[in-house]
Amino acid sequence: MxxxxxxxxxxxxxxxxxxxxxxxxxxxxxxxxxxxxxxxxxxxxxxxxxxxxxxxxxxxxxxxxxxxxxxxxxxxxxxxxxxxxxxxxxxxxxxxxxxxxxxxxxxxxxxxxxxxxxxxxxxxxxxxxxxDRLPPLEYYRQIFFSSGVDLPQDFEARFARIQLELIELAPGEKAFLSLRLPAQFVIVFDAVTHSAQFIDVKGDPTDERQNLSMVISKAHALHETLTLRPGPLRLTLENHSDRRVIPNVCVAGDDLHDLLGRRRPFLTAKRLLSNQSFRDIYRTDTLDVDQRLKITSLTFLFTDLRGSTALYERVGDLAAFDLVRAHFQVLHEIVATEAGAVVKTIGDAVMATFPSPDRAVAAALRMREAMLRLNTEHGSDDLLLKIGIHEGPCLAVNLNDRQDYFGQTVNIASRVQGLADPNVIMTTEAVVEDTHVSEILRDSGISSVSRMEELQGIGREVKIFALS
The missing domain is CATH 1.10.10 (Arc Repressor Mutant, subunit A)
Known part of the structure; x- marks a missing residue:
């Protein structure tokens, strides 16, 4: 083999x-x-x-x-x-x-x-x-542009319509280009070093040759926008980097915007950090201790078992441990299948993240049904699950040698869970106002009752919704 x-x-x-x-x-x-x-x-x-x-x-x-x-x-x-x-x-x-x-x-x-x-x-x-050995336009396609730019199959032909010049320069090489500037906005750009020169071409056309020199280096230099007249240009390009560069001269008009404007979904870091497979494989090597990376929107789901201490007293340590372990296994499976990830468990509580509110609500509904089934199988209401959900901005951080989250959104989600009664899912306004969440609640026949609550440590009243 x-x-x-x-x-x-x-x-x-x-x-x-x-x-x-x-x-x-x-x-x-x-x-x-x-x-x-x-x-x-x-x-x-x-x-x-x-x-x-x-x-x-x-x-x-x-x-x-x-x-x-x-x-x-x-x-x-x-x-x-x-x-x-x-x-x-x-x-x-x-x-x-x-x-x-x-x-x-x-x-x-x-x-x-x-x-x-x-x-x-x-x-x-x-x-x-x-x-560095890719053809220039393949470098632009495969290396410069992200996987979220939906470049057309005829990218080369489309780019040729806006391209005035495209050249390869070896390290230390210098080139002289002669071209005619149209009365449009023109960009000289190198995809390797990200050096750029903007040229605003306007005014009366001229037959007199204009001159422009541009040094391409690792400094990612952006030169001040120049104003030139339509007509002939002698462009001098010098490669001061240690790599091949591929500067192009193109017209920055509607055709360029149309070419680059088509986008498609891509795998974001946020989604990957909220993926159970990723967290299982890369447990401790995601962030440095000093890193604080922003996420503009992440959905948090907290659960806890009500009366778990009394459960251990009532049925004994061994039976209670088996029940709690079964509950954890079910919750982990549901979180993973709804594109979420368990961040951590604290005692009998779970903190999980989801890329969007609808995934969290779908998971919460499945969790509630799963606990009811487990209780039916055991012939008693021993597993009383409390669930809270909130969505908002946060920071991805490294805490206690694990990838974690920090911020007021996390605090609110935890406090909301603390207000939940068993078998009632508690959410905030940010969650229930999500369009996809509204569809889930409508299709599932779930009603919501709202009230204002002052959450401990938050310092203001928050509108919360009980889903039952």
Missing amino acids: SEVDALFAALRQAADPLTVDCIERVVMHGLDRDLNRINALAFADEHRLDEEKTLAALLHAARLGAFEMTWNVLCPGCGGVLDTGATLKTVDQETYHCALCAAGYEPTLDEMVEVTFTVSPRVRRIAAHDP
């Missing part, structure tokens, strides 16, 4: 075999481009696979060394990759600047950090393993 066969045999033991079969077919027969920076959500959609099973398979493949996982910081404007690293620990800048968009952004895990998967060279060698 070859090393590749052995890797996929091991992967079938860890992940869904049908999903693994599909991944193996693409590895063996797909284009090089198909195996570089794979968008897990797009891959699942294209091959009609379950998203969660696909994600779990790719995560296990990365653990086994068949794929490499990369964390890419994205520009929200153009979808370009501003920085990339092998772990989330590399996202360590307060602000990332995009020269192409002339804007700076504070990174957020649900909008600006994607996670992609590239086949390992030990499994199959692809062109992107040596990106």
